Amino acid sequence: AAEKSGAMELKLAHNQTLDHPVHISLVEFGRLVEEKSNGDIKIRIYPNAQLGSEREVTELTQTGAVDLAKVSASALEAFESDYSIFSLPYVFEDYDMFEKVMNNENVTDKLYNQTEGMGFIGLTYYNAGERHLYTKNREVNDIPDMKGLKVRVQPSQTSVQMIEALGGIPTAMAYGEVYTAIQSGVIDAAENNETALVGNNHGEVAKYYMYTGHQIVPDMFIMNANRFNQLSEEHQEIIKEAAKESTVFHEDVWAKTVQEQTETAKNEMGVNFIDVDKSPFIEAVQPLHENYSNNENTAEIYQLIQEAKKDE
Amino acid sequence: MIAIAGSVLFISFILLMLIGAPIAVAIILSSVLTFFTVLPFDVALMTSAQRMITGIDNFTMLAIPLFVLAGIIMNNGGIAFRLVNFAKVLVGKLPGSLAQTNAVGNMLFGSIAGSSVASAAAMGRIMGPMQQKQGYKKTFSAAVNIASAPTGLIIPPSSVLIVYSLVSGGTSVAALFMAGYIPGILWGLAVMVVAFFMAKKEKYPVSPLPNIKDILYIIGSAIPSLFLIVIVIGGIVAGIFTATEGAAVAVLYSTLLAIIYKGLKWKDIPGILKETIEITGMILFLITSSALFSLVMSYLGLPAAISESLLSITESQTGFLLIMITILLLAGTFLDITPAVLIFTPIFLPVAQTFGMDPVHFGMILCFGLCIGNMTPPVGSALFVGATVANVRIEQVIRPLLPYFAAVIIVLLFVTFFPQLSLFLPNLFNL
Amino acid sequence: MNKAKKWVDTFLLSLSSILLIAMVVLSIWQVLARYVLNIASPGTEELTRFMLIWFGLISAAYVFGAKKHIAILFLREKFSWKTQLSQERLTDMLVILVASVLMVFGGIRVVILTSAQMAAATGIPMAFVYLSLPLCGLFVIFYTIHGMLTNKITGKEEVGV
Ligand code: NA
Numbered sequence: 001a002a003e004k005s006g007a008m009e010l011k012l013a014h015n016q017t018l019d020h021p022v023h024i025s026l027v028e029f030g031r032l033v034e035e036k037s038n039g040d041i042k043i044r045i046y047p048n049a050q051l052g053s054e055r056e057v058t059e060l061t062q063t064g065a066v067d068l069a070k071v072s073a074s075a076l077e078a079f080e081s082d083y084s085i086f087s088l089p090y091v092f093e094d095y096d097m098f099e100k101v102m103n104n105e106n107v108t109d110k111l112y113n114q115t116e117g118m119g120f121i122g123l124t125y126y127n128a129g130e131r132h133l134y135t136k137n138r139e140v141n142d143i144p145d146m147k148g149l150k151v152r153v154q155p156s157q158t159s160v161q162m163i164e165a166l167g168g169i170p171t172a173m174a175y176g177e178v179y180t181a182i183q184s185g186v187i188d189a190a191e192n193n194e195t196a197l198v199g200n201n202h203g204e205v206a207k208y209y210m211y212t213g214h215q216i217v218p219d220m221f222i223m224n225a226n227r228f229n230q231l232s233e234e235h236q237e238i239i240k241e242a243a244k245e246s247t248v249f250h251e252d253v254w255a256k257t258v259q260e261q262t263e264t265a266k267n268e269m270g271v272n273f274i275d276v277d278k279s280p281f282i283e284a285v286q287p288l289h290e291n292y293s294n295n296e297n298t299a300e301i302y303q304l305i306q307e308a309k310k311d312e
Numbered sequence: 313m314i315a316i317a318g319s320v321l322f323i324s325f326i327l328l329m330l331i332g333a334p335i336a337v338a339i340i341l342s343s344v345l346t347f348f349t350v351l352p353f354d355v356a357l358m359t360s361a362q363r364m365i366t367g368i369d370n371f372t373m374l375a376i377p378l379f380v381l382a383g384i385i386m387n388n389g390g391i392a393f394r395l396v397n398f399a400k401v402l403v404g405k406l407p408g409s410l411a412q413t414n415a416v417g418n419m420l421f422g423s424i425a426g427s428s429v430a431s432a433a434a435m436g437r438i439m440g441p442m443q444q445k446q447g448y449k450k451t452f453s454a455a456v457n458i459a460s461a462p463t464g465l466i467i468p469p470s471s472v473l474i475v476y477s478l479v480s481g482g483t484s485v486a487a488l489f490m491a492g493y494i495p496g497i498l499w500g501l502a503v504m505v506v507a508f509f510m511a512k513k514e515k516y517p518v519s520p521l522p523n524i525k526d527i528l529y530i531i532g533s534a535i536p537s538l539f540l541i542v543i544v545i546g547g548i549v550a551g552i553f554t555a556t557e558g559a560a561v562a563v564l565y566s567t568l569l570a571i572i573y574k575g576l577k578w579k580d581i582p583g584i585l586k587e588t589i590e591i592t593g594m595i596l597f598l599i600t601s602s603a604l605f606s607l608v609m610s611y612l613g614l615p616a617a618i619s620e621s622l623l624s625i626t627e628s629q630t631g632f633l634l635i636m637i638t639i640l641l642l643a644g645t646f647l648d649i650t651p652a653v654l655i656f657t658p659i660f661l662p663v664a665q666t667f668g669m670d671p672v673h674f675g676m677i678l679c680f681g682l683c684i685g686n687m688t689p690p691v692g693s694a695l696f697v698g699a700t701v702a703n704v705r706i707e708q709v710i711r712p713l714l715p716y717f718a719a720v721i722i723v724l725l726f727v728t729f730f731p732q733l734s735l736f737l738p739n740l741f742n743l
Numbered sequence: 744m745n746k747a748k749k750w751v752d753t754f755l756l757s758l759s760s761i762l763l764i765a766m767v768v769l770s771i772w773q774v775l776a777r778y779v780l781n782i783a784s785p786g787t788e789e790l791t792r793f794m795l796i797w798f799g800l801i802s803a804a805y806v807f808g809a810k811k812h813i814a815i816l817f818l819r820e821k822f823s824w825k826t827q828l829s830q831e832r833l834t835d836m837l838v839i840l841v842a843s844v845l846m847v848f849g850g851i852r853v854v855i856l857t858s859a860q861m862a863a864a865t866g867i868p869m870a871f872v873y874l875s876l877p878l879c880g881l882f883v884i885f886y887t888i889h890g891m892l893t894n895k896i897t898g899k900e901e902v903g904v
């Protein structure tokens with residue numbers, strides 16, 4: 001083959017399908033790395049959770065069996081409590097604020113380098129959407145509308161507390177069961193980004209989609225720390241640059257996907273999209289903010305984020 | 313590189329199995345050896361050790377010990393006898409009525425107990441002596457029992473289908489359960505059709521039906537047992553509870569039933585738990601070893617390579633399916649079902665997906681094909697148990713089994729080439 | 744030696760039994776919590792999963808002691824008794840190798856690696872979960888050595904599900 005002799009191969013694992021926006025952006029990352037390094041570094045991608053769940057591939061990245069991985073920030077909570085900050089509802093009021101914070105070096109230095117002792121570092125993040133509330137047949141505009149609403153939540157304490165704070169009844173269940181559960185009325189609502197409506201067909205059973213934007217949980221791009229440190233400075237720079245550029249590239253791919261799927265949900269599935277005033281929701285979850293700012297594990301990152309928000 | 317590593321994997325695996333190492337140990341050792349060829353010692357070791365843990369870390373997997381436990385409680389709980397009487401009412405007017413009853417009994421009891429072994433043992437013990445009294449040949453009775461015992465592995469609830477769900481990356485258990493009904497019942501019917509002709513040839517008697525009062529009593533006493541299926545499968549399909557929770561409900565229900573029917577005693581419990589632990593300890597360890605095995609295969613890119621070479625032999629879906637069925641039937645002769653499902657799913661599923669096959673339909677072909685191995689020598693659990701309880705030697709029962717074997721393979725071909733047989737019910741319930 | 748094996752058997756069986764019963768109870772609790780009491784218990788599922796890991800590995804260790812892991816023996820049985828015995832001893836050595844290098848040594852390495860990791864919903868240290876592997880490795884080694892000393896041989900293949 002025309003392979004450059006001595007080319008280094010980096011293994012990259014993630015759990016999405018080949019047509020998912022993040023896979024496309026990771027392919028772009030690989031292309032950029034190869035181009036910038038003149039073929040010295042090649043990226044081999046293992047998509048589709050071929051090498052395991054997000055926790056498993058994080059562990060593979062720790063041991064060095066894989067070099068790079070894309071995992072949700074929520075999967076990293078178990079490894080480093082700083083990442084739990086993304087579960088805190090309305091820690092970012094909107095996506096612009098999120099972007100501003102995630103491009104602040106005080107925040108990212110802390111977040112990305114904190115885990116070096118555990119064997120991996122962060123390189124960048126990818127937009128994985130804003131989480132919004134959707135219901136089977138009930139419009140939710142304000143906190144009183146949440147009363148008695150049975151909402152499926154992710155299996156984390158923060159998510160449970162969030163729904164409780166908003167007045168709903170949190171129900172923990174596996175994501176794969178949400179469709180049938182909404183259909184049979186076991187739950188009234190779930191919360192996720194727009195792609196759940198079409199990608200998981202939830203739009204067939206849930207007809208109201210409220211733009212509550214309560215959480216923005218990004219995907220994180222991580223790398224085995226030893227592997228990174230062993231690279232030449234030039235190669236380290238290339239990896240970092242390519243990662244950053246692929247994050248920018250990803251914004252467009254993601255936005256396009258969300259737009260397409262929203263159209264499909266609206267026109268083909270009859271889902272109603274509703275803008276809501278976030279302020280009562282933000283107010284209702286303030287006790288959770290106090291928990292985070294008082295907890296010693298999360299106080300520092302919480303503070304850094306608040307400062308980054310104020311920066312000009 | 314991939315060729316070397318792949319050879320290490322398969323050659324060491326086969327050698328280890330040939331010297332009689334436990335299959336799980338053969339899987340683990342060959343996987344770790346293969347990892348050593350591509351990763352540093354330390355990394356390979358830690359990665360493998362981790363996967364041995366995370367391979368069991370799955371809530372759905374809990375359904376397996378729970379269903380096994382429920383099955384064992386049922387087996388001890390006087391349920392088999394009531395179902396036999398019920399089966400007799402259903403098919404008692406057919407030629408060879410006791411053999412027909414045995415087949416239906418296996419479908420009902422196997423469906424609840426979820427084990428071909430428990431089913432073959434329970435039915436063989438009850439039906440064998442009755443059949444001999446009416447002049448049935450021992451080998452004929454044994455063949456019917458052995459051929460119909462595996463139906464309970466396909467008719468839900470079914471541990472085999474749960475194992476497939478896990479290893480295929482979370483195919484819906486509810487959908488697989490619904491998919492199992494038609495193929496499983498067709499298997500049972502195929503056995504009954506063959507038994508029909510054999511019994512006619514041998515002029516076996518038709519038993520008289522009990523009087524209407526007895527019939528009503530028999531149906532009445534079978535209802536609580538049958539109701540278990542309604543609760544568990546109904547609950548899972550309606551999304552009221554998960555497969556795992558359904559299995560826990562099955563444990564609860566069968567315990568209550570066993571207490572009412574037979575006065576399940578405290579002293580029976582340790583034995584029941586021990587049997588469950590022995591069976592599930594073996595299965596869970598196999599599953600977690602296979603998680604390591606499939607990690608190694610994916611890491612090397614073997615499924616893609618195998619898939620490519622299969623596609624280079626044949627480009628048609630029909631060709632691929634025929635090759636696959638042949639391999640499954642051959643493997644099933646000597647491999648037990650659980651390890652076989654674990655080994656072959658990651659190899660064949662990616663190919664099936666390139667043809668756009670539904671993972672539920674594919675899983676049904678795979679599990680059905682491998683379950684046939686349950687009744688074939690040299691290693692077949694239904695065969696062993698069925699022959700043992702009938703007090704015949706395995707060699708004696710092989711010839712009488714052949715027509716059943718042929719009939720079940722015909723059903724397998726139908727299941728393979730008519731996807732609707734598997735997909736009709738899941739689609740009907742929107743699963 | 745036989746007394747020690749009995750003791751280990753009883754210990755592993757009791758622990759597995761307790762875990763099995765607890766998992767049944769927790770699973771039923773989860774259904775009740777959802778429908779009757781309207782509570783989300785995100786920790787229950789995680790806790791149950793960790794119990795399953797311990798249950799699976801402890802039961803697997805016990806099954807090593809009972810020599811009931813599925814093996815394919817019909818080929819081996821064609822050989823002379825002497826050859827069979829040496830195949831059995833070779834298998835025992837391999838089991839000890841896997842248990843000591845992978846389960847015990849590799850397992851301890853993983854426990855150390857994951858020492859800072861906490862489970863998402865319950866906050867249980869992952870090291871505690873991973874500890875099941877080296878521990879079960881030790882029991883497997885014990886059983887295998889016991890089997891070699893008492894000259895036990897795997898019987899006819901046990902029939903599975
Ligand atoms: Na069954």
Ligand code: NA
Pocket residue numbers: 644645646647684685686687688689690691692693
């Ligand atoms: Na067989």
